[in-house]
Amino acid sequence: xxxxxxxxxxxxxxxxxxxxxxxxxxxxxxxxxxxxxxxxxxxxxxxxxxxxxxxxxxxxxxxxxxxxxxxxxxxxxxxxxxxxxxxxxxxxxxxxxxxxxxxxxxxxxxxxxxxxxxxxxxxxxxxxxxxxxxxxxxxxxxxxxxxxxxxxxxxxxxxxxxxxxxxxxxxxxxxxxxxxxxxxxxxxxxxxxxxxxxxxxxxxxxxxxxxxxxxxxxxxxxxxxxxxxxxxxxxxxxxxxxxxxxxxxxxxxxxxxxxxxxxxxxxxxxxxxxxxxxxxxxxxxxxxxxxxxxxxxxxxxxxxxxxxxxxxxxxxxxxxxxxxxxxxxxxxxxxxxxxxxxxxxxxxxxxxxxxxxxxxxxxxxxxxxxxxxxxxxxxxxxxxxxxxxxxxxxxxxxxxxxxxxxxxxxxxxxxxxxxxxxxxxxxxxxx
Numbered sequence: 001x002x003x004x005x006x007x008x009x010x011x012x013x014x015x016x017x018x019x020x021x022x023x024x025x026x027x028x029x030x031x032x033x034x035x036x037x038x039x040x041x042x043x044x045x046x047x048x049x050x051x052x053x054x055x056x057x058x059x060x061x062x063x064x065x066x067x068x069x070x071x072x073x074x075x076x077x078x079x080x081x082x083x084x085x086x087x088x089x090x091x092x093x094x095x096x097x098x099x100x101x102x103x104x105x106x107x108x109x110x111x112x113x114x115x116x117x118x119x120x121x122x123x124x125x126x127x128x129x130x131x132x133x134x135x136x137x138x139x140x141x142x143x144x145x146x147x148x149x150x151x152x153x154x155x156x157x158x159x160x161x162x163x164x165x166x167x168x169x170x171x172x173x174x175x176x177x178x179x180x181x182x183x184x185x186x187x188x189x190x191x192x193x194x195x196x197x198x199x200x201x202x203x204x205x206x207x208x209x210x211x212x213x214x215x216x217x218x219x220x221x222x223x224x225x226x227x228x229x230x231x232x233x234x235x236x237x238x239x240x241x242x243x244x245x246x247x248x249x250x251x252x253x254x255x256x257x258x259x260x261x262x263x264x265x266x267x268x269x270x271x272x273x274x275x276x277x278x279x280x281x282x283x284x285x286x287x288x289x290x291x292x293x294x295x296x297x298x299x300x301x302x303x304x305x306x307x308x309x310x311x312x313x314x315x316x317x318x319x320x321x322x323x324x325x326x327x328x329x330x331x332x333x334x335x336x337x338x339x340x341x342x343x344x345x346x347x348x349x350x351x352x353x354x355x356x357x358x359x360x361x362x363x364x365x366x367x368x369x370x371x372x373x374x375x376x377x378x379x380x381x382x383x384x385x386x387x388x389x390x391x392x393x394x395x396x397x398x399x400x401x402x403x404x405x406x407x408x409x410x411x412x413x414x415x416x417x418x419x420x421x422x423x424x425x426x427x428x429x430x431x
Contacts, residue, residue, distance in 0.1 A: 044102075045102070045115070045117045045125055045127055045139070046127065046137075046139065047104060047114075047115055047117075047127070049104060051106070051107060052104045052105060052106060052107070052114060053104070053105045053106075053107055053111070054102055054103070054104055054105075055072075055102065055103040055104075055105065056100065056101075056102050057100070057101060057103075058097075058098050058099065058100050058101070059095045059096060059097050059098065059099050059100075059101060059118075060097060061097045062097075063095070063097070064092075064093075064095065065079065065082070065083070065092045065095055065116075066079050068095075068101070068103075068116070069082070069113065069116060069130075072103055072105065072111070072113040073110060073111065073112070073113065074113055074130065078130065078134070081134050082116075082128055082130065082134055082136070085128075085134050085135050085136050086126075086128070086136040089126070089136045089137065089138050090118075090120070090126045090136060090138055094120065095118060096120060099118065099119055099120060099121075100118075100119050101116065101117060101118045101119065102115075102116075102117045103115070103116055103117075104116075104117070112131075113130050114129075114130055114131045115127060115128065115129060115130060115131075116128040116130060121208075122141075122203055122206065122208040123140060123141050123143060123201075123203060123208055123209075124138060124139060124140050124141060125138075125139055125141070126138050126139075127139065141203045142203070143201050143202065143203060143208070144201075144202050144203075145199050145200070145201060145202075145211055146199065146200050146202060147197065147198070147199050147214075148167065148197075148198055148199070148200050149195070149196065149197050149198075149403075149407055150162065150165055150167050150171070150194075150195070150196050150198075151193075151194070151195040151196075151407040151408065152164070152165060152193065152194060153191065153192075153193040154188060154189075154190060154191065154192045154193060154194075155190055156190070157188060158172055158175065158176070158185065158188060158194070159172050161194075162175075168200065168207045168210065170207070170209060170210050171196065171198065171210060172256075173256045174198070174210050174213055175194070175196060175213070175216065175218075176256050177256075177344070178213055178216055178227045178238050178246065179216070179218050179225060179227065179246065180248075180251050180252050180253070181246065181247070181248045181251075181252055182218070182220070182225040182246060183218050183220045183225060184220070184252075186253075187221075188220075189221065192218070192219060192220050192221070193218075193219045194216065194217060194218045194219070195216065195217040195404050195407045196213060196215075196216045196217075197213070197214045197215045197216070197400065197403055197404065197407075198210055198212065198213040198214060198216075199211045199212050199214065212229060212236070213227070213229060213238075214229050214400060215227060215228050215229060215400035215401070215403065215404055216238075216404075217404045225240070226240050226241045226401065226404075227239075227240070227246055228240070228241070228393070228396060228397045228400050228401075229400075230385070230389075230393050230396055230397075232383075232385055232386055232389055232393075239384070239385060239393065239397075241397060241401065243384050243385035243390065243393055243397075244384050245383060245384055249296060249317075249321075250295040250296040250317070250321070250323075250343070250374075251293070251295040251296065251343060251344065252295075252374075252375075253284060253295070253363070254284065254292050254293055254294070254295055254323075254325055254361055254363050255284050255286050255290060255291075255292065255293070255350070255361065256290075281324075281326070281362040281363055281364040281365075281371075282362070282363045282373070282374060282375060283360045283361070283362050283363075284360055284361050284363060285358065285359070285360045286350045286359065286360065286361070287350065287359060288329055288349075288350055288351055288352070288359040289329060289349050289350060289351075290349065290350040290359075291346040291348075291349060291350075292325050292328060292346065292347055292348045292349060292350060292361050293343075293344050293345060293346055293347065294313075294315050294323070294325075294341045294342075294343065294344070294345050294347050295323055295343065295363075295374075296315075296317045296321070296323070296343045297317065297340075297341065297342055297343050298315040298316050298317035298318070298323075298340075298341055299315065299316050299338065299339070299340055299341070300313060300314070300315055300335055300336060300337055300338065300339040300340075300341060300347075301314045301315065301316050301322070301337060302314040302337060303331050303335040303336050303337065303339075303347075305353070305354075306354065307354060307355070308354050308355045309324075309326045309327070309354045309355075309362075310326060310327040310328065310351065310352070310353025310354025310355075310356060311327070311328035311329070311330060311331050311348065311351065311353045311354075312324060312325060312326045312327070312328060312331075312348075312354075313325050313328070313331060313335055313347045313348055315341060315347070320367060320368055321365070321366065321367055322365075322366040323363065323364065323365050323366070323374075324363075324364040324366075325347060325348060325361055325362075325363060325364075326354065326356075326361065326362040326363075326364070327350075327351055327352055327353050327354050327356040327359075327360060327361060327362055328348035328349055328350070328351050328353065328361070329348075329349045329350060329351025329352070329353065329359070330348065330349055330351065331347070331348045332346050332347050332348050332349070335347050335348065348361075365377070
């Protein structure tokens with residue numbers, strides 16, 4: 001963008017100058033002082049907007065690009081050109097409801113639209129150039145990384161403890177993922193406490209994500225749990241202070257954490273059928289639309305609808321284990337028999353389809369062809385630290401634990417000295 005340069009000329013009578021000079025008075029002359037002033041143009045989304053008006057709004061439910069542009073006098077042939085130009089850059093069918101957009105308009109009688117800018121998320125924006133050569137460009141905002149720490153004692157919930165310290169709620173779900181098998185988040189009690197070292201992603205002053213949790217500590221029912229982020233065999237995972245993986249073969253629940261409304265029960269009174277019927281699953285109550293995640297890697301066996309199950313997905317994990325997720329409001333895009341899924345991947349959304357009297361997911365678990373209670377079955381952990389990485393892990397662990405030890409909770413009486421008293425370069429014989 002070229003700055004605007006203005007030349008300012010000052011004309012000063014020579015007589016005025018002579019008044020402040022010791023030199024003899026001379027004939028009146030003019031002295032010209034020329035000063036260059038640089039005025040930077042106003043730029044937004046890479047567009048010079050000095051001579052444009054901006055209309056800011058949010059995409060409404062069931063609103064399409066054509067609906068928005070036609071209200072600003074953009075004709076149908078131009079809208080078609082724009083849709084064609086956007087292919088490979090941004091799918092115009094993905095205008096998410098409630099996301100912001102801007103229309104820039106000429107200050108003429110027709111209010112001609114020059115640019116349409118859509119923000120699919122907080123980290124990027126898409127510019128539709130509507131004048132001259134119609135084209136579409138996608139831009140990433142610069143993201144900065146900052147290390148944050150949080151230490152808290154729980155009064156009611158992890159969520160409230162995090163928000164009470166003005167930290168991002170994104171941290172809650174990440175923390176739940178880290179300790180998904182060690183901490184029962186459905187039984188959090190007053191007095192449980194946690195400490196976390198993590199990195200946040202920021203656009204300007206706004207936190208838009210968490211790049212990683214470097215280390216964490218959780219005290220739950222009087223027991224201490226550690227999590228050290230370490231790259232082992234090409235992928236990052238969390239390990240305890242002895243190098244054992246925190247990640248089990250399966251996640252403990254198909255949702256982040258919501259209340260269990262009905263447990264596995266061979267003789268339960270069915271709330272819809274009004275008779276006793278075996279309930280061979282675990283119901284997790286949650287708001288409609290909450291993402292449901294597969295608890296382990298596997299292959300989709302079924303993704304369908306029946307009168308009792310409603311919308312459901314069934315996943316085969318290996319020769320021993322299969323899981324099923326019932327009563328979805330809708331099945332996630334791409335879920336069909338044969339689709340490979342990864343642990344934690346969204347496969348559907350909470351609903352109340354089929355025989356259900358409220359929004360929840362009924363989670364069913366098979367071991368060797370027999371349905372079992374997933375909350376009672378003991379599952380093996382993932383692989384521990386490999387032999388050739390032990391010394392490297394030991395150093396990382398000591399650095400993280402030492403940093404966690406320095407974070408103190410008010411009235412902290414935690415016994416962490418067993419871990420923190422060791423020099424950072426000492427060898428851990430208990431590994």
